[in-house]
Amino acid sequence: MQYDVLIIGAGSAGLSAALTLGRCLRRVLVADGGLPRNEASPAVHGFFTRDGIAPAELLRLGHEQLRPYDSVEVQALEIDRIAQEGRSFRATGVNTVTDAPITIAARRVLLATGVADILPPLPGFRELWGRGVLHCPYCHGWEVRQQPLAVYGRGRTVTGLALLVSRWSADVVVLTDGPGYLTPNARRRLRRHKISIREERIARLVGTPDNELQCVEFIDGSQLPRTALFLHASQHQRSTLAVQLGARHTSKGAVRVDSAMQTTIPGLYAAGDTTPGTQQALLAAAAGSKAAIVINESLTREECPR
Ligand SMILES: Cc1cc2nc3c(=O)[nH]c(=O)nc-3n(C[C@H](O)[C@H](O)[C@H](O)COP(=O)(O)OP(=O)(O)OC[C@H]3O[C@@H](n4cnc5c(N)ncnc54)[C@H](O)[C@@H]3O)c2cc1C
Structure with a gap:
């Protein structure tokens, strides 16, 4: 069986794309590989009409609202290989519940596979x-x-983030865990906003039983009480599928797309955190919807030649 669209990833981007494509009566398979990026968080904030909803509940609603659309199937699938076959794609993977292997043919593919965060290797x-x-x-x-x-x-990364965070609190401390590589100008800007800098090595973060932050402990044993710590974590793509197809990436490792959400591989689209730009659940959902519209229009052009 050939699907019109294979959507890989069932987070905000993938489920939103599936909704729009279902409403276009497109035959869609959503490969749901499991947990979204924010699964460790208690709440999704800033999502219009859903501010503070639990991440799992947001996605449960997304699945529930796909039910009326008979042409959309969602399966627990981890896609591990993908190749082009003429103008279509062939993907293989495993069912994560039954372990059964699966092969899928699709005219278009939407990558909505997200990213994973790489945290400093320090306890806490x-x-x-x-x-x-x-x-x-x-x-x-x-x-x-x-x-x-x-x-x-x-x-520069910590300087920009600390100045941003100082909008929310007048008590912000920069922790560089060793030499901070801060220019005299950066130090001046931080000082001007009453942000202090601690360059001692960190031993660990001490949390409460609910995993809130209690304090930061330095290697000399001293402690700095804090209620939260912000950082710009490095990231990597959750899947190598775009690489397998030879799609171009940005210098930061995001999958490059054009204004129509198409990657450098014709017929392969991408949306959400996988692509460059601001990463938020609502923006991922909007990008998924936009990708679905351009995919439907490209399929329509193919079906209705001049
Ligand atoms: C701790 C934390 C808290 C956050 N809090 C907020 C918040 O409050 N508000 C907000 O707007 N944003 C928040 N975000 C950002 C938000 O989580 C992301 O912007 C959003 O999840 C991006 O949606 P997405 O669909 O692109 O990716 P994801 O939600 O990560 O979904 C990608 C999906 O693809 C699946 N997948 C990956 N590879 C494969 C494969 N090979 N086969 C099948 N499936 C695959 C994954 O399992 C996952 O389910 C937070 C992020 C983090 C890390």
Whole structure:
């Protein structure tokens, strides 16, 4: 059986694309490979009409609202290989419930596979991720407003993030965990906003039983009480499928797309965190919807030649 569209990934981008394509009566298979990027977080903030919803509940609603659309199938599938076959694609993977292998043919593919965050290898970062350790003040700044905050990192990245976070709290400390590589100008800008800098090595983050941050402990044993720590974590793509097809990536590792959400491989589209730009659940959902529209229009052009 050939699908019109194979959507790989069932996060905000993938489910939103499936909804729009279902409403176009397109035969769609959504490969749901499992947990979304924000699974460690208690809530999705800033999502219009759903502010504060649990990540799993947001996606449950997304699945529920696909049910009326008979042409959309969702399966628990991890896609591991993909290749072009003429003007179509052939993907293979496994059913993550039954372990059964599967092969899928599709006229178009939408990659909505997201990214994974790489955290510093220090005790506490992984454990407190999503609660005491936060990646984005737009997502979680309001919840920790006017509290003692830390911003972790070095160089220009930490300077920009600390200045941004100072919008939410007047008590912000930069933690560089060793030499901070901060220019005199960066130090001046931080000082001007009353942001102090600690360049001592960090031993660990100490959390509460609920994985909120209690304090940062340095290697000399001293502790700095903080209620949250922000950082710009490095990321990698959750899947290598775009690489397998030879799609171009940006210098930061995002899958390059044009204004019609198409990658450099004709027929292969991408949406959500996989692509360059601001990463938010609502923006991923919007990008998924936009990709679905351009995919439907490209299929329509193919079906209705001049
Ligand atoms: C801790 C944390 C908290 C956050 N809080 C917020 C917030 O409050 N508000 C907000 O707007 N944003 C928040 N974000 C950002 C938000 O999570 C992302 O922007 C959003 O999840 C992106 O959606 P997506 O569909 O692109 O990717 P994802 O939601 O990550 O979904 C990608 C899906 O693809 C699947 N997948 C990957 N590879 C394969 C494969 N080979 N085969 C099949 N499936 C595959 C994955 O299992 C996953 O289900 C947060 C992020 C983090 C890390």
